[in-house]
Amino acid sequence: MISCKRALIAVSLILMLPTAAHAQLRGHGGPVRAVAIGSNGQTAISGSFDTSAIRWSLTRNAAEEVLRFHDSAVNAVAIIDAERQATGGEDGKIAIWRNGNPVPEHSLEGHTAPIVSLAISPDGNTIASASWDRSIRLWPLSGGEARVLNGHDQNVNGVVFTRDGKSLVSASYDATIRIWPLDQGEPIVVTLPTPLNAVAVSPEGEIAAGGADGRVYLLGLDGKQRGEIQVADSPIISVAVSPDGSLIAAASIRGSVGILDRKDRKILRTLVGPGLPVWSVAFFGDSKTLLTGGTDRLVRRWDTLTGDQLGSAVANGADDPLAAFAGHRGAEVYRACVACHTLSPDEGNRAGPTLHGIFGRRIATLPGYNFSPALKQMNIVWTRETVAELFEKGPMHYTPGTKMPEQRITSADDRNALMDFLEKATAKK
Known part of the structure; x- marks a missing residue:
């Protein structure tokens, strides 16, 4: 773990980069269900309904690894330390990942319904999971049996x-809300006026809970209610407290994110996106920059002090890898692939292999990339026809066992435009 001073320096350097460095993260083939940011502010992980998680470089706006293990949606993610991450799925399983490994180090099984929230203890020794089986489990990361906390009589959402x-x-x-003392004592139980979808805690211990009535409820660790803030007219489905404790981000199912002054109990501003559900929010260490993950499949970056989005899905500037193809329909279709693939041999591989020279190459034969074992057994040669079929049927159907996020292009015209673009952009000179 890096020191607080070094963490602040790292964040400052990120914020000084040009606007293109703040481009949004596009790579998932389905809604982004969960996001988490590393303590150094340089890495993040996201989980999606497309069954994958993606580990991101926030300095390069590129996918470092696509993680595939779960049978269905990845509902929860957490960063354990600089080398390890955890994902929790609709399949009731937790996977523990180490950087660079295409398969989990190990998995944790015991829940009998979807896992929807994960948390790492401050000492890094325990992972807590919340499930729709109405239980909470505390898993020692060193191994051993999980401690099970029962008491809720409906889905545990946070x-x-x-x-x-x-x-x-x-x-x-x-x-x-249940406040569980970890010394084995009985929990404090607080009943609120509405079902609860999310929870966060400030540095000094104030609880912020997101309700189905569009309110954020504030409580002390003694269970006493301290206030409430009406944020939206639709359910709050994700909340986060800034590291310095000054702000609360509360995301609604209709797509807006309220930025709240925790001390004054008021809305400072509202972040307005595409109007689709925002499933997850996470603050950077600077306590002003926010990541959101939503139904539009993007991880967006925001300045909470101004309410502005930082960058675009891909900036159309000097750092845009597709600037030379401005106006080409196929290049616009390809933008969904930029985070995971490069086009030229100089840029090398990202989470996916470089596409340079793809046409005429047999699947899983590019030197220097760690392909899934299942792909190495296939006998596909990449041509206009086979690549188009991949996107028509979807990677999980056409190439079972792939690590590629599920992406389908339903329009034949868009597939043809993409093939025209790839023929130009990936041809060997």
């Missing part, structure tokens, strides 16, 4: 450790 590591807070659709 779980978070207090910053001192002495308590765990859970939020449930049964309209209760």
